[in-house]
Amino acid sequence: DIVMTQSPDSLAVSLGERATINCKSSQSVLYSSNNKNYLAWYQQKPGQPPKLLIYWASTRESGVPDRFSGSGSGTDFTLTISSLQTEDVAVYFCQQYYSAQYTFGQGTKLEIK
Amino acid sequence: EVQLVESGGGLVNPGGSLRLSCAASGFTFNSYSMNWVRQAPGKGLEWVSSISSSSSYIYYADSVKGRFTISRDNAKNSLYLQMNSLRAEDTAVYYCARGEGIPWYFDLWGRGTLVTVSS
Secondary structure (H helix, E strand, C coil): CCCEEEECCEEEECCCCCEEEEEEECCCCEECCCCEECEEEEEECCCCCCEEEEECCCEECCCCCCCEEEEEECCEEEEEECCCCHHHCEEEEEEECCCCCCEECCCEEEEEC | CCEEEEECCEEECCCCCEEEEEEEECCCHHHCEEEEEEECCCCCEEEEEEECCCCCCEEECCCCCCCEEEEEEHHHCEEEEEECCCCHHHCEEEEEEEECCCCCCCCEECCCEEEEECC
């Protein structure tokens, strides 16, 4: 199985500042035939189900604020929140869907400093 | 409204069985693959099983293979998970989630149903 490793496990950022979460896969999730990275990011707030934020590593889901952006390719990916808002407090997960044996990162807990 | 609603969770003894259901509404159910993902209390997300739109392709995580069975009824817009030989480590909130294919990202999630395996 493809192992997904996020860093850091937790992160405290001041309101209005940038938050950066990293995700590394144990093998490339870039599919050469279509040049797409099979990597998604989800946000989970307490007591709620996960919500899709980003897919194909950098495509923002409809309705997601443009302060959220995804980047990276191959095995190294980043989720960036450009200006942290109070409603962004949540746990963030990356997921590979390159393999039908889907795997998630362990999660990164984002808090306000 | 586009939504997924899980049901069927509860308290079950180790070794017991439970059948989860997921009712879909607001979209063309038979055009999408469907998935089960679980989350143990205070833990991360673990993919459990996937089924293609026509049930032609089915996948399981190694942790549940041989014990869980995924199925769907497109006429009833419903997804199911039959869970047998349950263990304490199966205790989790079980979410159903939608994808356009397999493999694909999950763009719609239900609110989940809690399964507790304990004597």
